[in-house]
Amino acid sequence: MAIGEAGLGSARRGSRPKRLEATMRDRLGRECVYVPSCRFGLFVALRHWCPPGGRVLMSPVNDDVIFFVVLAAGLRPVQAPLNPLDASIDVDAVPDEVWGSLSGVLTTNLYGNPDDTPRLREKCDTLGIPLFEDGAHAIGSEVGGRPVGAWGDASVFSLSKHVGAKAGGFLACADPGLREALEKTCEDLLLPGRFTAELAYTVRPFAEAAVRGLRLRRAAWATMRLLGLMEREEIRMPLRPAELARAVDAAPDLAAHDSWVRVDMHDYRLRSGPLRAGRIGRRLDRLDEVLTACRAGTELLLSTRWAQPAAPRADRADHVQPLFRVPLFVADREAARAALARRGIVVGYLYDPPLDDYAGAAFTDPSPDPAGARWFARHALPVDPLRARQVVEVLQESGVRPAEVPGGLEPTRG
8 A cells, every 4th residue: 555545544434524514514404424425425325225126216317327326226216207397306297106116216406406305205204215315416405495405314415516526425314313324334335545546636626727728628538538537428328238237136236336336436435535625625615605606697597588487386495596507498409519619618417318218128117207308308408507698698699599398298296
């Protein structure tokens, strides 16, 4: 072991980033365990609450990494019908026989738009199954008068999104008595920290700033491809079904699914060292400032002709959410993406095709009504609210046409 690695690898429960946990606990009102990534925290939660072979309802418009985390936990993903205007689970459109087969429900809160969590909580309580909230995009969003993450048996958050730390997250739980057990599970699954990984994380912001300043983005992407670090040439990563089937047979097993779960974040289960924790803490201290700016940008984007009014819902907050990305709806998304790219605005966080179309019935139960998810996945243009004015200017100049919601796609709830 190289010099410095022993110190990083020996960071155990006594040296957990307590300040970060306390900050999130104050925001959420729940016990929070710091984890190196949202995906790692979700795996721990699923393994704790769900029996192997269980079935978990989830959104088909979601990151494929989350899909593979569910498989790694030894669970069967069940794709839900969605509200086509915000990609939240359409509670009333889930058949009774599906509800009766479930071992848990996983929300997405896509781009910060909350799922109908109060009703999902009620459903889960009736069925006696756990509710998991993925708050990766929604660290500042509210639903039913509570923060996203304050409804589920467990919730997970990412510090790579609003916080922009490119590492770190939280696993929060409703029952504070479970904290010790969750911490122990985390410790058993974490890999030793590496000095090289810590150093790379520390210098990464300076390297990225240099690339931006020298306008070397294309050269940097080409270099990453040559080094094998670009793992998604398309929106979805390669499924590799034969290999995936073998991994599923070995589940629950995080290591067997590592090549899918680690995509875009190879440090997802490494222990955090002091340099990483320090930078994450400084970014987290600025969260309220970022949320205020995101809320202002969201309000501007939602006032444009490319925004679709969400279906009225009693649980929605009476103010604008500070969205991580604002889904505008355009007739030709690739043309809109190209127009924005010419002005240096990159559109990411696209989840097309939906997971049931991507993975097929071999690995997931398809949605009983896939039309809403397919329409959203094809037409949503998730843009950064911090660049709202530039986005509006480009879309106006380029003559981008808004998409129209076809008849029959209105969500079933009122």
